[in-house]
Amino acid sequence: MKSSRTLNRIKMIEYSGQPHYLVAVDCIVFGFDGEHLKILLVKRGLEPEINKWSLIGGFVGAQESPDDAANRVLKKNTGLEGIYLEQLQIYGEPQRDPIERTLSVGYFALIDINKYQTQLSDDYHAEWFLINDRPKLIFDHDQMVADARKKLRYKAALHPILFEMLPKKFTIPQLQILFEEVNDTKIDTRNFSRKISSTGLLIKLAEKDKSGSKKGAFYFKLDKKKYNANFQAFLNLIPNLKP
Amino acid sequence: MKSSRTLNRIKMIEYSGQPHYLVAVDCIVFGFDGEHLKILLVKRGLEPEINKWSLIGGFVGAQESPDDAANRVLKKNTGLEGIYLEQLQIYGEPQRDPIERTLSVGYFALIDINKYQTQLSDDYHAEWFLINDRPKLIFDHDQMVADARKKLRYKAALHPILFEMLPKKFTIPQLQILFEEVNDTKIDTRNFSRKISSTGLLIKLAEKDKSGSKKGAFYFKLDKKKYNANFQAFLNLIPNLKP
DNA sequence: TTATTAAATGTCAAAATGACATTTAATAAT
């Protein structure tokens, strides 16, 4: 290892003069209430744009990676850990933050909305909005939401990520509504259940959900082993997928 | 617009105390020489790790976005503009650069290796390496290459991006070798040409390439209109794709 | 004229897809 004096000299010579920036993370948190796709927003607590609606975010601390920061910020705002989290892209236009140059790493997160509701109610003044009926957001956050939605759709067409938004026990009709919401399309019931069955990812339970009909719909749960094993496989879950 | 004095006060109150970091870009540049997949590397010109092999990269300047920076750095090192460029992910482990915390935005680029060779030869001491026979790289660049390769394979299975690495005129056998290289697998000739034909993306030319055989192989070119129109569609170009 | 070599192409069985309607299981109403 070089001495810190040598390191300092090198740094002065080589890296000095390069600009330094703030680096933040912003999370697009998706949830599903059984009927519609929703997104979790917070009222921004600092200037500029204080009290405007914004994505959940924060600065990347000195001792953490962006992934760490996203998980920390999510835990703080939802109380949840181990959430499905995926990097979207970096947002780095020089003027995107009017106060000072800040690059933001966008993430999208999928959570079981029920877990969220029970865990805490109003400790952090976050609020769920219908994805199609949300307030205008600060900075480039609307662009981030648009990008995240697109990526969610893309990813969900190929990989079974939407299960992350469902409770442990769910029914096929519930699952189908979620797929229809995400893809903004109607899907044929018969073809859908055939496709879902053929993945082999679901285990049928004895219990039924009778809230939606007299007959009731059987609950299913994920086969975790197969889920983890097949996650990277291409499933082609959406029929006739348009770009 | 707020006065700059107000802005300064807000900044002092709200953003101050947050750490600032260097932000860089690093590009994984892929090329194809007709036989093998290659990658473009440079000898690093600054400490630390001076003279070690590294990805093509540089710091993000004050007036440019990371995308701008990647394009600038690529032009400087290859002489080429308008290269296919895609964001990979951000690399932001706190200790990834031993001198000072630097976050790097990884990009992968696809270039026609012939364009590169003619444009300049040794102006920038960059060198092509076989992807499977390359020197060890600095920092986390080996990880970046691994990630980029994986993403290239993934993307190429669904979208016609590999054409970006071929000259304007190319033959089906050439194209097949490229697909085989990227996927590290052998593909059946008959099924491959059927699949490629069915995309409708290729236009057969009258001319033949006779360098590879007595019979010669017909040249094809991309139907640019269909290419741009179908780029987002899912093509499923790779048979029996394994994760 | 024949041999050589890589390019180009055809067939068939199996699997996956898309379009479409009926049956079933439970509860509610009579």
Added chain:
DNA sequence: ATTATTAAATGTCATTTTGACATTTAATAA
């Protein structure tokens, strides 16, 4: 007890796509 109601669950068939496999073709060299 019987019937009506309602959403859940499931089946069929024609078309398309896939994967496995071998032969023909076009040019040059011998």
